[in-house]
Amino acid sequence: MTATLSILTTYTSDGARAPYEDTVGKDGLLRYKFQGNPKHYTNSSLREAFNRKVPLIWFYGVNQGLYLPFFPVWIVAVEAEHSQVAVALDEAQRHLSSVEGPPSEIERRYSERIVRQRLHQPVFRQRVIQAYDASCAMCRLRHRALLDAAHIIPDSKPEGIPAVSNGLALCKIHHAAFDQNILGIRPDYRIEVRADILAETDGPMLKHGIQEMHNVSLTLPRRRVDRPNPDLLEERYHQFRAAG
Known part of the structure; x- marks a missing residue:
């Protein structure tokens, strides 16, 4: 030993x-x-x-x-x-x-x-x-197996550090929607759904899972240090707006 x-x-x-x-x-x-x-x-x-x-x-x-x-x-x-x-x-x-x-x-x-x-x-x-108490920051889904840790700025970029303030706990559908710029997050922590997506007519998943997220506030971690960095959100939001 x-x-x-x-x-x-x-x-x-x-x-x-x-x-x-x-x-x-x-x-x-x-x-x-x-x-x-x-x-x-x-x-x-x-x-x-x-x-x-x-x-x-x-x-x-x-x-x-x-x-x-x-x-x-x-x-x-x-x-x-x-x-x-x-x-x-x-x-x-x-x-x-x-x-x-x-x-x-x-x-x-x-x-x-x-x-x-x-x-x-x-x-x-x-x-x-852990910071988001095992809950999606957008829809509050609490099934841990269906949650991802999404990067605000991708880890392939220098500023995409593996810090909680560069992350969001999102369910898999909202993680994919965030990555594909179907929805974005403003620096004031409100969700914005892309205009063309809001105008679509589809089934209940689009209506309740995506469209009804528009202008909803994120659920934030209790500790301020763990909350999304507004500067990173602003950078990512500009990418969302450009994609739209």
């Missing part, structure tokens, strides 16, 4: 400074910081896990006292000069040459995609759904 079994990243609200800055390196691999003195037993057990190449569980905080587990992960490099270790989220990342030298562009992009898909997106989803 000399090697660590798990690592943990505590929950930190958006905008607050985390006690340990676990980040993604230039090679696309995650970095997990040592805790305090590099010679502390917890950090020695990280080195032992690297030497023995054993899998770990990474518990990632998504709310106070609530963690999302990722297993297996591996320590693939010890970077004592920076008081940190490099962590791989899948088997392919374990064997990238980037941990021993400069990564190729393909390797870096692959690692960044893996981190986004396997860590940032699941954490983002859980944090957003």
Whole structure:
């Protein structure tokens, strides 16, 4: 039992400074910081896990006292000069040459995609759904299996950060309608349905599910820090208006 079994990243609200800055390196691999003195037993057990190449569980905080587990992960490099270790989220990342030298562009992009898909997106989803109390911000549907964490600004753009303030808990139909610019959200948190959609005549889903959302106010998270960023909403609203 000399090697660590798990690592943990505590929950930190958006905008607050985390006690340990676990980040993604230039090679696309995650970095997990040592805790305090590099010679502390917890950090020695990280080195032992690297030497023995054993899998770990990474518990990632998504709310106070609530963690999302990722297993297996591996320590693939010890970077004592920076008081940190490099962590791989899948088997392919374990064997990238980037941990021993400069990564190729393909390797870096692959690692960044893996981190986004396997860590940032699941954490983002859980944090957003928790912030909205497992309820669609538009129609109040409370079936968690039918809810998505929608980005206001897509994560493919630099400003599309995986923060709760860049997210909305939406049911799948309203998420799709938002992505397709069938409806938009004004910076004052009111929903706007595109004019041509309002003029359509169709079945009850269009009438009650989409058209009746026009000018309805979003249900917002209780904590102000978790509410949609008005600047991001305004940017996204301009795209909605242009599409219409």
